Amino acid sequence: MKRFSVMLLVLFLCAGLALAESGEAPAADPFAAVTPAMMAVAEADVNEDGTLAVHTGSRLMAAGMDFGDGAAILRLIASAPAEGRLTIRVYVDDPEGAPFITCVFSPITKESRMTKAIDGVHDLTFVFEGEGTFTSWQAFTSLEALETALRAEHSAPFDDAIPTRYLVRCAQEGTVEALDYTAHDYSNDGEAYEKRAFVYLPYGYDPGQTYDLLILCHGIGGNEHEWGLSNDSSRVKAIMDNLIYTGEIKPFIVVTPNGRGGRTSDASAFYDFGKELRNDLLPAVAAKYAVDITDRSRCAMAGLSMGGMQTINIGIGECLDLFSAYGAFSAAPNNGAYGTAAVLNTHPEYDIRMFYNICGTEDSLVGAASAMKVLPSLNDRLDDSNFVLQLVPGGHDFGVWYLGFYNFARMIGAQ
Numbered sequence: 001m002k003r004f005s006v007m008l009l010v011l012f013l014c015a016g017l018a019l020a021e022s023g024e025a026p027a028a029d030p031f032a033a034v035t036p037a038m039m040a041v042a043e044a045d046v047n048e049d050g051t052l053a054v055h056t057g058s059r060l061m062a063a064g065m066d067f068g069d070g071a072a073i074l075r076l077i078a079s080a081p082a083e084g085r086l087t088i089r090v091y092v093d094d095p096e097g098a099p100f101i102t103c104v105f106s107p108i109t110k111e112s113r114m115t116k117a118i119d120g121v122h123d124l125t126f127v128f129e130g131e132g133t134f135t136s137w138q139a140f141t142s143l144e145a146l147e148t149a150l151r152a153e154h155s156a157p158f159d160d161a162i163p164t165r166y167l168v169r170c171a172q173e174g175t176v177e178a179l180d181y182t183a184h185d186y187s188n189d190g191e192a193y194e195k196r197a198f199v200y201l202p203y204g205y206d207p208g209q210t211y212d213l214l215i216l217c218h219g220i221g222g223n224e225h226e227w228g229l230s231n232d233s234s235r236v237k238a239i240m241d242n243l244i245y246t247g248e249i250k251p252f253i254v255v256t257p258n259g260r261g262g263r264t265s266d267a268s269a270f271y272d273f274g275k276e277l278r279n280d281l282l283p284a285v286a287a288k289y290a291v292d293i294t295d296r297s298r299c300a301m302a303g304l305s306m307g308g309m310q311t312i313n314i315g316i317g318e319c320l321d322l323f324s325a326y327g328a329f330s331a332a333p334n335n336g337a338y339g340t341a342a343v344l345n346t347h348p349e350y351d352i353r354m355f356y357n358i359c360g361t362e363d364s365l366v367g368a369a370s371a372m373k374v375l376p377s378l379n380d381r382l383d384d385s386n387f388v389l390q391l392v393p394g395g396h397d398f399g400v401w402y403l404g405f406y407n408f409a410r411m412i413g414a415q
Contacts, residue, residue: 030065030139038062044128052134054078054086059095060126060134070119071139073146076112078134079161080105082362082393086132092118095125105132107393110161113146147246158356158407160392162239166406169233170241172203176229179255181284186272187262195258197281198229199289200237202244202251206290212252212298213291214412215277215323216405217259217307220267220332224258226304227405239406249413253289257281259307270306274314278322293322297353300412302327304401309334316355317343324353325412328372329404330363330396337371341378348381354411355387358404360394 028038036044036052044058052060080086085106089099103112118139128134140146146165176198183195202211216236218226228234236254243249261272286293293299301315301323302308308331315326317335320343328334335343344352359369373389376382390407394400 028062028065030062030067030071031141033136033138034062034065035136036060036134039126044134047133053131054128054134055131056129058128062124062126062137064121065124065139066121067119067139070117070141072115072117072142073140074101074114074116074118074137075140075146076103076114076134076137077110078103078105078112078132079110080107080130080132082107084132085130087129088112088134089127089129091125091127092122095127099127100124107399110159111163111165113163113165158388158390158411159403160390162403162406166239166242167235168242169238170203170245172245173241174200174202174237174244174251175205176200176232176234176237178230179284179288181280183276183280185262186275187260187264187266187269193263195280197224197255197257197285198227199285200229200240200254200256201289202253203241204251208290210290210292210298212250212300212412213285213293214252214254214300214302214409215281216254216256217273217301217303217310218256219303219305219307220270223260224256227256229254229256235402236405239402239409243406243409243413249410252413253285253291255281255285259303259310267306270310271313273310274318277314278319282322296322296324296350299323300325300327300354300408302329302356302405302408303331304329304398304404305396306332308332312340316340320344320347320350324351325408326352326354327356327404327408327412328358328369329401329408330359330365331357331369332365333368336368337373337375337378340372341375344379344381352381352386354408355382356390356404356408356411357388358390358392358400358407360396360400361391362393362395363400365396366391 028034040061042059045053088103090101092100101114179197179199182192185191227236244251259273260269261276262269282293301311303311308328311326311328312334315323357372359366376387
């Protein structure tokens, strides 16, 4: 086996030398994106778009990579199929030694960023396990250099996966507080009772400023805890912290309430939440935090599943005067395109900053989500600039919903 690997390494080196001498491929710069066309390939097929279809046993070699005085981060871009994992092991100089880095890609992970120092000139061998697509790799001298590249990349309105970088704890972390407030049982007798919501405050929160506000709602089986803001390892918190830290969004406040408008487990309570939202929750948030709930241009609403229904039926249907941006993640059955258009057409005085919809292609609700695509043709305030319908691989689950939150946060928080 070792003899075979040595022979393969020799073939890789010869292939890389032949490419360099023939001029068929430019000398690769590790500090720019290195694509498969710039490397020697074994047991893999080139796709029409220049990416590489890889499987267990596929290998790539990048010979003579000059990292100069040093790189601090390696970024790999690849993808795994809808069901499965793709593992990439990168070896430096000796493909029989220990891996320099190991990256694992899932169906919702499109890139991996590994903090690992390397300097000087080296040969890199990429060994694949599992099936998938490999796009490129690139070295960066520092986190700041990576962030500069990310800001340039992320001019598109949405991504099809959350970059791994946004799912880890950030150097500058925001805080989460519990907000206890008085609500009323709108599903029953209107009696006052105490409720709790969780509030994300960005790093460096200054009560002397005014921040934009996002009300983020849960699904039918959840409550104020479902988005995880009550947990210090919250993915919502990590995404917000990192997007703010890299300068991709301006800081804003996120509130995750219990979306039932009364003390009952019956689903009907979700439809009564609009009264609590307007009369109880928003005033309580405004009384304690630096937000302006009278300025709809600075307020947004979003939610998953039943919370997506609330965003459409309540956020647009009942509270168009309170919010200007809406995010529906795998929205449960709702007013639909025609019902939503009827509301918009009845209130021409209210513009829409953003209406974003996302749904998994394996979700039984994808048909209802897709039906929303006709909405821009039914009114004069939605078009490609402020209406997005995104269908991604996945089911009715948090893989889709966290991606929805990440994309929507980028849309409403754009600097």
